[in-house]
Amino acid sequence: MPTEILMPALSPTMEEGTLAKWVKNVGDEVAPGDVIAEIETDKATMEVEAVDEGRIGKILVEAGTEGVKVNAPIAILLAEGESESDIGKSGGSAGGEPKVATKTDDEPVAHSGDQARSAATVTPLEERRVPAEGKTHPDPEDPVGDFAQEIPEGTEMVSTTVREALRDAMAEEMRRDQAVFVMGEEVAEYQGAYKITQGLLDEFGARRVVDTPITEHGFAGLGVGAAFGGLRPIVEFMTFNFAMQAIDQIINSAAKTLYMAGGQMGCPIVFRGPNGAAARVAAQHSQDYAAWYSHIPGLKVVQPYSAADAKGLLKSAIRDPNPVIFLENEILYGQSFDVPKLDDWTVPIGKARVHRKGSDVTIVSFGIGMTYAVKAAEELAGQGIDAEVIDLRTIRPMDMQTVLRSVKKTNRCVTVEEGFPQSSVGAHIASEIMVHAFDYLDAPVLKVAGKDVPMPYAANLEKLALPSVKDVIDAVKAVCYRD
Amino acid sequence: MAGRQSSASGGSAKSKRSKTVDTESGKEIVRTLEEFSAPKPADFSNDDELRAYRDMLLIRRFEEKAGQLYGMGFIGGFCHLYIGQEAVVVGMQMAMKDGDQVITGYRDHGHMLATGMEARGVMAELTGRRSGYSKGKGGSMHMFSKEKKFYGGHGIVGAQVPIGTGLAFANRYNDQDSVAITYFGDGAANQGQVYESFNMASLWKLPVIYVIENNRYAMGTSVARASAETDFSHRGLSFKIPGIQIDGMDVRAVKAAGDMAAEHCRSGEGPIILEMMTYRYRGHSMSDPAKYRTRDEVQKMRSESDPIEQVKKRLLENHGMSEDEVKEIDKEVREIVADSADFAQNDPEPDPSELWTDIYADEIPQVAE
Numbered sequence: 001m002p003t004e005i006l007m008p009a010l011s012p013t014m015e016e017g018t019l020a021k022w023v024k025n026v027g028d029e030v031a032p033g034d035v036i037a038e039i040e041t042d043k044a045t046m047e048v049e050a051v052d053e054g055r056i057g058k059i060l061v062e063a064g065t066e067g068v069k070v071n072a073p074i075a076i077l078l079a080e081g082e083s084e085s086d087i088g089k090s091g092g093s094a095g096g097e098p099k100v101a102t103k104t105d106d107e108p109v110a111h112s113g114d115q116a117r118s119a120a121t122v123t124p125l126e127e128r129r130v131p132a133e134g135k136t137h138p139d140p141e142d143p144v145g146d147f148a149q150e151i152p153e154g155t156e157m158v159s160t161t162v163r164e165a166l167r168d169a170m171a172e173e174m175r176r177d178q179a180v181f182v183m184g185e186e187v188a189e190y191q192g193a194y195k196i197t198q199g200l201l202d203e204f205g206a207r208r209v210v211d212t213p214i215t216e217h218g219f220a221g222l223g224v225g226a227a228f229g230g231l232r233p234i235v236e237f238m239t240f241n242f243a244m245q246a247i248d249q250i251i252n253s254a255a256k257t258l259y260m261a262g263g264q265m266g267c268p269i270v271f272r273g274p275n276g277a278a279a280r281v282a283a284q285h286s287q288d289y290a291a292w293y294s295h296i297p298g299l300k301v302v303q304p305y306s307a308a309d310a311k312g313l314l315k316s317a318i319r320d321p322n323p324v325i326f327l328e329n330e331i332l333y334g335q336s337f338d339v340p341k342l343d344d345w346t347v348p349i350g351k352a353r354v355h356r357k358g359s360d361v362t363i364v365s366f367g368i369g370m371t372y373a374v375k376a377a378e379e380l381a382g383q384g385i386d387a388e389v390i391d392l393r394t395i396r397p398m399d400m401q402t403v404l405r406s407v408k409k410t411n412r413c414v415t416v417e418e419g420f421p422q423s424s425v426g427a428h429i430a431s432e433i434m435v436h437a438f439d440y441l442d443a444p445v446l447k448v449a450g451k452d453v454p455m456p457y458a459a460n461l462e463k464l465a466l467p468s469v470k471d472v473i474d475a476v477k478a479v480c481y482r483d
Numbered sequence: 484m485a486g487r488q489s490s491a492s493g494g495s496a497k498s499k500r501s502k503t504v505d506t507e508s509g510k511e512i513v514r515t516l517e518e519f520s521a522p523k524p525a526d527f528s529n530d531d532e533l534r535a536y537r538d539m540l541l542i543r544r545f546e547e548k549a550g551q552l553y554g555m556g557f558i559g560g561f562c563h564l565y566i567g568q569e570a571v572v573v574g575m576q577m578a579m580k581d582g583d584q585v586i587t588g589y590r591d592h593g594h595m596l597a598t599g600m601e602a603r604g605v606m607a608e609l610t611g612r613r614s615g616y617s618k619g620k621g622g623s624m625h626m627f628s629k630e631k632k633f634y635g636g637h638g639i640v641g642a643q644v645p646i647g648t649g650l651a652f653a654n655r656y657n658d659q660d661s662v663a664i665t666y667f668g669d670g671a672a673n674q675g676q677v678y679e680s681f682n683m684a685s686l687w688k689l690p691v692i693y694v695i696e697n698n699r700y701a702m703g704t705s706v707a708r709a710s711a712e713t714d715f716s717h718r719g720l721s722f723k724i725p726g727i728q729i730d731g732m733d734v735r736a737v738k739a740a741g742d743m744a745a746e747h748c749r750s751g752e753g754p755i756i757l758e759m760m761t762y763r764y765r766g767h768s769m770s771d772p773a774k775y776r777t778r779d780e781v782q783k784m785r786s787e788s789d790p791i792e793q794v795k796k797r798l799l800e801n802h803g804m805s806e807d808e809v810k811e812i813d814k815e816v817r818e819i820v821a822d823s824a825d826f827a828q829n830d831p832e833p834d835p836s837e838l839w840t841d842i843y844a845d846e847i848p849q850v851a852e
Binding site for chain 2 (some may be wrong): 006008010011032033044045046049051070071124181182207212215218219220221222223224225226227229230231249252253257258259260261262263264265266268277297298300320321322350365397411
């Protein structure tokens, strides 16, 4: 059966082109790969190669013809034993029906959640309009909230620094699972640049506690490969500022592989290290990356404040089947908190914690931001404002349920973080509250964030660039309409 | 077509510390590079030749068909064809053992077929359909098969090199004697992360074979225009990684080099670089008109060095096969490819719900009400 040779496309967007030249003529034998013609568009010229073997039986479009539609037959190819007289007999086209990429029958449907809801019920504008004057908000669904204790009643508590808690978490997980190892700069013999890996080399040896050269891009990628190969790497960045060198491996290789592989294989890995401003180390060493990483589907992003959460969350992160960004803070490393003395203390990723119950305003923070939030809440209590403080603990997936439950009770919200204000974690929270609890709000959500400047070195300027307890108090008073 | 294949025959993986004298300064230069020479092309049995012919032809025909489907609008985006380079991946595959891993960049269809991945699954991924290896969510540059130890399919030039090194790290960590074969091109060879990987691989003696597929052009830029050192087998010099140049158009030469390199890795000697002198007949991607080289250059390579024709000639002349017997193989390969194309055009697109799957490996709480 003679085969039709079709006009090819140079690109997915090409619709027509010029058949510039025939390289083969009627009667010529062609083999797969032989150039048979040249086509061109305004952008490029391309050779058309034969896919099947045979003899050119007929040329349907003469050289020099412009505006030849993609997939239009341009010649007829005769197979062995066929002749010109066969042309016209039910010609199959080369490689199937000349159709463009098909669509499935399903119209694109709105997926679950927000879009479906917004598309579904449309009430007339008049009914939806709520008068600003004398407006009342709906009753809170759950004013008390679920304060279920994570720590069992009667558990012994041990005062522990965040530094020790992180080390204990790694050690426990390395004892539990042989596939867990830690790598990074100075993690082994030096015992950790910030002493987080202290003692691990002694207990686990150089095979599992691996000093790397200063080569962030390289060892981040190597860690991804080790995870593909079945290991459970903990990759320590001396600080997350240096992870910028490795950002491609974190985003493109670690975060996206599960999706790109159709679920076949993913990347269980923990990238951890100190994040955010330390003290007097200026712009290149003082950045909070919470908002950056929280932008990426496929990553989980954790930023603990207390030692108990640091330990419980790091253990969960190491066991998690996904890439987890674990953001620590140098200033918090030396601070002590009560940590439950339990054989296997874990904290679920994706769950916020109500740090302080209150009724007048919700302060949402995470990581070192909590230090401002907690102090502000104490001072505010003395001034008659009862603040509820929520520690997000995980930035992605974010526990908005806990935030919304609180805001529906207090009707006011202030977010606190050290990162830059634009596209910040607070900006995301404010937007979610606006969408999901608009009618409950008595004031705009206010963000307290780092100032919109690179971190300066001078002590006084550095202090100005960071958020302060006063900033939080001022913001809370503003949303409470108090002087 | 080996550029400067070593003249030494027999090949050895023994390290030699060579001393030369700089003629101008008269100073003695001690080269720390362990000098290796390319082994003689492997002796192929009839079965070896048949396997090489069939596997290379499958890649060639598959890629031609992919090119055609692209032209018809069935395949979108980028589509980088492997035509001309078949001997590299097929020869290396013949040197591999079960358990060895493969990772490469975006010109990956040939590597997938060589590792034994199904033509249907690869083609259906190219057309973005639900039975593709990545359920239609990865496309030409992003496919994986844990079963066949194929770890992608990476779209960022050079990113596969540290990842392949990490696979080798896992092999060492688990005391397995598997080797991670890490392919990249002459273009990727100028990425910084390649050298970060070289350093760690050599420092820790990781079992990784770096196969540099030198097809002479990084998209449209020739090696000479992009590389200060154009001999990529010497790119490991500062890291004490030996390297050899191989005629990448001769599948027997590739197989012999692959054997030698694998033995080097398995014996705990660490990484090795194989620079495969090869050539791609087609443009960098489907939308590349390839104006940066002459038609004569391409034609000469095709007519004089074609890897498949070389094997075909030996099958006919040295192994007593008839034209008809060879045509039987052609027909069988053509049927596999035609079947994969047919399948890939008729397989349904992914269900819209697939948009929201495989983002996380576990259930994560959805955004609140």
